[in-house]
Amino acid sequence: MGVRAPETLHEFEAVARGRLDPAHYGYFAGGAGDEVTLRANEAAFGRLALVPRVLRGAGRPRTGVTLPGGRAAMPVLVAPTAFHRLADPEGERATARAAAATGTIMIVSMAATVAVEEVAAVAPGATLWFQLYVQPDMAFTEAVVRRAEAAGCTALVVTVDSPARGLRERERHSGFHDLPAGLCCENLRDGGRVRPIVMSPEISWEHIGLLREITALPIVLKGILHPADARLALDHGAAALLVSNHGGRQLDAVPATIDVLPEIVTAVGGAVPVLLDGGIRCGTDVLKALALGAAAVAVGRPVVWGLAAGGERGAARVLELLRTEVEHALTLCGCASVRDLEPSMVRRSC
Ligand SMILES: Cc1cc2nc3c(=O)[nH]c(=O)nc-3n(C[C@H](O)[C@H](O)[C@H](O)COP(=O)(O)O)c2cc1C
Numbered sequence: 195m196g197v198r199a200p201e202t203l204h205e206f207e208a209v210a211r212g213r214l215d216p217a218h219y220g221y222f223a224g225g226a227g228d229e230v231t232l233r234a235n236e237a238a239f240g241r242l243a244l245v246p247r248v249l250r251g252a253g254r255p256r257t258g259v260t261l262p263g264g265r266a267a268m269p270v271l272v273a274p275t276a277f278h279r280l281a282d283p284e285g286e287r288a289t290a291r292a293a294a295a296t297g298t299i300m301i302v303s304m305a306a307t308v309a310v311e312e313v314a315a316v317a318p319g320a321t322l323w324f325q326l327y328v329q330p331d332m333a334f335t336e337a338v339v340r341r342a343e344a345a346g347c348t349a350l351v352v353t354v355d356s357p358a359r360g361l362r363e364r365e366r367h368s369g370f371h372d373l374p375a376g377l378c379c380e381n382l383r384d385g386g387r388v389r390p391i392v393m394s395p396e397i398s399w400e401h402i403g404l405l406r407e408i409t410a411l412p413i414v415l416k417g418i419l420h421p422a423d424a425r426l427a428l429d430h431g432a433a434a435l436l437v438s439n440h441g442g443r444q445l446d447a448v449p450a451t452i453d454v455l456p457e458i459v460t461a462v463g464g465a466v467p468v469l470l471d472g473g474i475r476c477g478t479d480v481l482k483a484l485a486l487g488a489a490a491v492a493v494g495r496p497v498v499w500g501l502a503a504g505g506e507r508g509a510a511r512v513l514e515l516l517r518t519e520v521e522h523a524l525t526l527c528g529c530a531s532v533r534d535l536e537p538s539m540v541r542r543s544c
């Protein structure tokens with residue numbers, strides 16, 4: 195990991211960048227269009243300030259959270275990201291072990307380069323959720339869901355922000371086109387072939403209803419940005435929502451996730467937990483999201499940077515850094531647990 199081990203998530207990115215094939219770095223780092231939303235996700239956290247409470251005698255804070263698909267030792271989950279074997283030969287196996295070591299939940303991407311069964315087998319201590327792009331062929335979708343269930347995944351995270359793939363200029367310019375020979379999306383195997391992931395504009399709420407009938411797993415809808423969709427998600431039996439703009443990789447010019455979180459939390463009215471991802475780069479970002487009503491957050495790129503910088507140990511270090519930072523920030527905010535955070539503790543600073 196270089197002369198001095200990286201000590202912040204931004205340092206992990208710098209090390210990862212130096213190690214990755216530039217085309218792969220472009221794929222992981224890039225966003226859609228002019229990357230307005232990609233930048234906005236991080237910048238919006240920078241415009242918020244935390245206002246601590248004092249003299250509460252809170253003691254050492256508890257960082258754990260309970261969610262529909264299980265408990266996590268910290269309120270930071272591993273967001274689903276594709277193609278981990280581009281970052282490290284062990285790929286998703288390493289990520290899952292890192293998640294298990296820090297006691298958090300890994301959301302395994304449907305586009306993982308290690309099969310979900312194998313990810314579960316090599317990290318028996320990990321709590322895994324499975325991310326799904328509903329495929330127009332519902333029989334195949336059901337087969338994938340069955341694999342996730344049989345592997346022991348405890349929630350289904352259905353990504354709903356991708357009726358088409360985002361237009362990713364940086365990815366194109368960096369020369370990333372496809373997985374190299376020898377790697378494929380192992381969760382898309384179907385007999386002797388590997389199916390391509392279809393992103394279809396025909397997927398609708400009806401498909402969520404069908405999924406609800408197919409599986410007893412809690413369904414988390416990932417990619418909700420509009421309060422009306424948050425209410426529809428409740429009508430369709432979602433067990434949780436994940437406010438996400440796909441890390442700025444789908445429609446450019448959508449708002450930063452932290453800026454829409456309060457509206458979604460209000461729309462949901464406490465009926466189900468609301469999670470958030472996009473632009474979380476340190477412990478105080480986590481606290482800001484939790485104070486504004488998120489039950490937990492997820493990180494995408496930072497885990498990939500950890501993986502590229504130092505394999506399983508690097509990914510574990512990234513998660514551990516976040517856990518330590520969250521605990522420290524909670525202490526300085528006078529909180530005994532994440533439940534003590536509330537909206538009055540966040541201000542717009544400029
Ligand atoms: C390289 C990369 C691959 C991703 N692959 C998926 C995926 O397969 N499924 C999915 O639902 N989201 C995917 N995402 C989106 C992430 O789950 C998450 O929404 C986003 O990374 C959060 O932003 P952050 O990277 O700023 O933490 C991907 C994101 C990145 C950066």
Ligand SMILES: CC(C)CC(=O)C(=O)O
Binds near residue numbers: 276305391
């Ligand atoms: C392979 C892609 C479908 C994964 C993805 O969602 C992404 O790159 O953002």
